Amino acid sequence: MWRRYLLWFAHEHVDFRHAEINSILSLFKIPIKFIEKPCLEKPYWIVELPSEDCAKKIASRSVLMKNCIELWSRAKSIDQLHINLRKSLQNTTSKWIFENVECAEHICPKELIDVCCSPNSSFKIEVETFCKHFSIQEKLDKIEEFTYLPLKGSVKLKNPDITLSYLEFYGVNPNNVPEQPYDLFFGKWISEGQRDLIRFHSLKKRKFIGNTSMDAQLAIVMANQAQIAPGHIVIDPFVGSGSLLIAAAHFGAYVWGSDIDYMMLHGRTRPTRVGQKVRSKEESIKNNLKQYGTESKYIDILVSDFSLPLWRDGVKFDAMITDPPYGVREPTEKIGIERNNYTLSEEHLTNHIPSKVEYGLPHIYSDLLNFAARHLEMNGRLVCWFPVIRADYQDEQLPSHPCLKLIANSEQILTKLTARRLLTYEKICDDVSSVTVDPSSGVPNFRDKYFAIGEETRRERKERRAEEIATYAAVKARLGNEVT
Amino acid sequence: MKLITHNMLTSKCLKGVVTGYPLAINATDIKVKEVDFNPEFISRVIPKLDWEVLWVAADSIGHSDGLPRSLENKYDENEEFLKKAHKVLLEVEVEEGHLTCPESGRQFPISKGIPNMLLNEAEVQ
Ligand SMILES: C[S@@+](CC[C@H](N)C(=O)[O-])C[C@H]1O[C@@H](n2cnc3c(N)ncnc32)[C@H](O)[C@@H]1O
Numbered sequence: 001m002w003r004r005y006l007l008w009f010a011h012e013h014v015d016f017r018h019a020e021i022n023s024i025l026s027l028f029k030i031p032i033k034f035i036e037k038p039c040l041e042k043p044y045w046i047v048e049l050p051s052e053d054c055a056k057k058i059a060s061r062s063v064l065m066k067n068c069i070e071l072w073s074r075a076k077s078i079d080q081l082h083i084n085l086r087k088s089l090q091n092t093t094s095k096w097i098f099e100n101v102e103c104a105e106h107i108c109p110k111e112l113i114d115v116c117c118s119p120n121s122s123f124k125i126e127v128e129t130f131c132k133h134f135s136i137q138e139k140l141d142k143i144e145e146f147t148y149l150p151l152k153g154s155v156k157l158k159n160p161d162i163t164l165s166y167l168e169f170y171g172v173n174p175n176n177v178p179e180q181p182y183d184l185f186f187g188k189w190i191s192e193g194q195r196d197l198i199r200f201h202s203l204k205k206r207k208f209i210g211n212t213s214m215d216a217q218l219a220i221v222m223a224n225q226a227q228i229a230p231g232h233i234v235i236d237p238f239v240g241s242g243s244l245l246i247a248a249a250h251f252g253a254y255v256w257g258s259d260i261d262y263m264m265l266h267g268r269t270r271p272t273r274v275g276q277k278v279r280s281k282e283e284s285i286k287n288n289l290k291q292y293g294t295e296s297k298y299i300d301i302l303v304s305d306f307s308l309p310l311w312r313d314g315v316k317f318d319a320m321i322t323d324p325p326y327g328v329r330e331p332t333e334k335i336g337i338e339r340n341n342y343t344l345s346e347e348h349l350t351n352h353i354p355s356k357v358e359y360g361l362p363h364i365y366s367d368l369l370n371f372a373a374r375h376l377e378m379n380g381r382l383v384c385w386f387p388v389i390r391a392d393y394q395d396e397q398l399p400s401h402p403c404l405k406l407i408a409n410s411e412q413i414l415t416k417l418t419a420r421r422l423l424t425y426e427k428i429c430d431d432v433s434s435v436t437v438d439p440s441s442g443v444p445n446f447r448d449k450y451f452a453i454g455e456e457t458r459r460e461r462k463e464r465r466a467e468e469i470a471t472y473a474a475v476k477a478r479l480g481n482e483v484t
Numbered sequence: 485m486k487l488i489t490h491n492m493l494t495s496k497c498l499k500g501v502v503t504g505y506p507l508a509i510n511a512t513d514i515k516v517k518e519v520d521f522n523p524e525f526i527s528r529v530i531p532k533l534d535w536e537v538l539w540v541a542a543d544s545i546g547h548s549d550g551l552p553r554s555l556e557n558k559y560d561e562n563e564e565f566l567k568k569a570h571k572v573l574l575e576v577e578v579e580e581g582h583l584t585c586p587e588s589g590r591q592f593p594i595s596k597g598i599p600n601m602l603l604n605e606a607e608v609q
């Protein structure tokens with residue numbers, strides 16, 4: 001029998017939720033049925049999955065999912081939730097009863113509850129309330145309401161055999177919290193998602209970072225969208241401080257990286273951290289992996305210009321994850337000179353720093369997609385960021401290639417005017433003809449536009465800061481209320 | 485730089501160079517560092533390699549001991565072989581030295597284990 005689950009998400013990066021979960025589902029070949037149409041304002045989905053094992057697999061990967069609960073009852077008011085749960089105890093049909101579609105009441109088959117009622121299974125009940133704070137006593141009172149459940153095991157607060165979860169959802173707007181919850185759920189706790197990884201991989205405690213290191217959460221989302229699995233071979237050709245390799249290695253991939261910045265790869269750029277004067281000797285991509293216990297997944301990093309070929313024909317990677325330069329916080333350059341038949345004299349050669357020409361965004365993305373078409377395994381994925389001016393954005397601007405299919409496209413808003421989109425391509429055809437297409441004809445040059453609109457005057461920056469502080473306070477308030 | 489990487493690298497970036505493969509290795513400092521053995525990964529990666537090039541590269545830096553010159557049929561069932569391949573592919577590290585382009589003789593320095601494949605603007609195609 002398929003079981004019904006409540007998947008609870010963090011209320012952030014909402015536009016990435018489907019992309020991340022879909023990638024994980026297809027990675028594990030897990031079918032899913034939506035019992036209720038997901039909606040962006042609600043941080044939860046009600047779904048059916050073939051088995052508990054499937055639910056656990058999803059939770060073992062998703063960083064956007066907070067936890068997963070086997071649903072027993074769902075209602076729109078506290079009284080109704082208890083009525084439903086009592087009805088469940090009588091429901092011997094082995095099926096879900098779905099009364100009163102309007103109110104979306106879910107009454108589970110009795111067996112789900114029965115298996116948790118053995119005298120040998122210790123248990124506890126946890127209360128979580130979203131967007132509203134309750135005292136411990138109030139929560140205990142809520143738990144008292146469930147005494148009609150025929151639980152025969154002993155109560156155990158630490159590591160019980162069974163954890164039952166009671167959730168009250170008061171919406172997502174901390175400035176408008178209703179008296180009564182909008183939605184209520186009760187069920188058996190199955191698994192946590194990977195939210196802990198965010199703290200574990202946090203840039204704050206990472207040995208080696210640069211000024212464009214990807215935050216831990218988004219790096220993990222990227223690794224999931226790239227469907228990275230143990231033993232995969234992964235490359236980031238704009239590797240910088242290697243933050244994307246950390247996420248890939250965490251999921252068991254062997255990693256390569258390359259970057260044009262010699263000083264960066266040798267950990268000798270100016271320190272990024274506030275208050276740090278010199279970089280320590282230990283700062284390197286390899287030591288970052290060591291910090292997280294995945295050193296054995298480190299293969300190599302190379303100093304190299306992505307606009308030039310480096311790899312032998314026929315070298316195939318399982319996935320590419322990368323964040324190319326947008327030309328705003330770091331230059332977009334490649335080695336070259338705008339003169340024909342240029343040569344350098346011998347004595348000039350030693351200690352010569354090569355001159356660079358602009359490596360525009362359209363050019364970078366053509367190279368990236370052509371490389372992916374050539375060097376990805378079939379069905380391998382390229383996951384990369386693409387900066388856009390929000391007002392100008394149209395899907396048609398996205399780079400495209402006949403061998404690559406765009407699978408997902410999620411927006412992260414950066415400022416009032418700009419955003420970046422996380423693009424996921426899958427290689428669908430191995431027949432890369434010798435003609436390199438220009439996959440990004442039509443791709444606008446973000447950098448030119450960015451500077452043309454004179455992004456962020458001082459006033460705007462101040463406003464954004466204030467906005468950020470306000471959101472932060474709101475988020476903190478909400479998180480405070482979630483603690484049981 | 486590990487030999488698995490060497491097996492995949494070329495100097496095609498140079499003006500006038502066609503294949504740029506394999507690069508010759510000149511090592512002044514080699515370290516052998518222990519890496520967790522993962523037989524599935526080794527079996528999976530071997531078909532992606534040019535075995536002959538791997539053997540010659542390993543031999544040129546004195547690490548071909550016990551490594552067969554050509555692949556036997558059921559190598560993925562031979563644990564002893566996989567361990568040798570593992571060592572040569574992932575544990576032997578060229579820390580200092582250089583790689584040399586077989587066509588032009590251009591040298592690419594390796595320092596602190598990181599090859600520098602950058603060209604100057606006059607060398608670009
Ligand atoms: C947005 S950053 C990537 C940051 C990286 N994800 C990290 O964790 O630090 C872009 C990187 O591209 C590199 N880059 C710029 N032009 C390049 C080129 N032509 N070839 C290779 N890398 C280049 C820059 O040195 C920079 O490190």
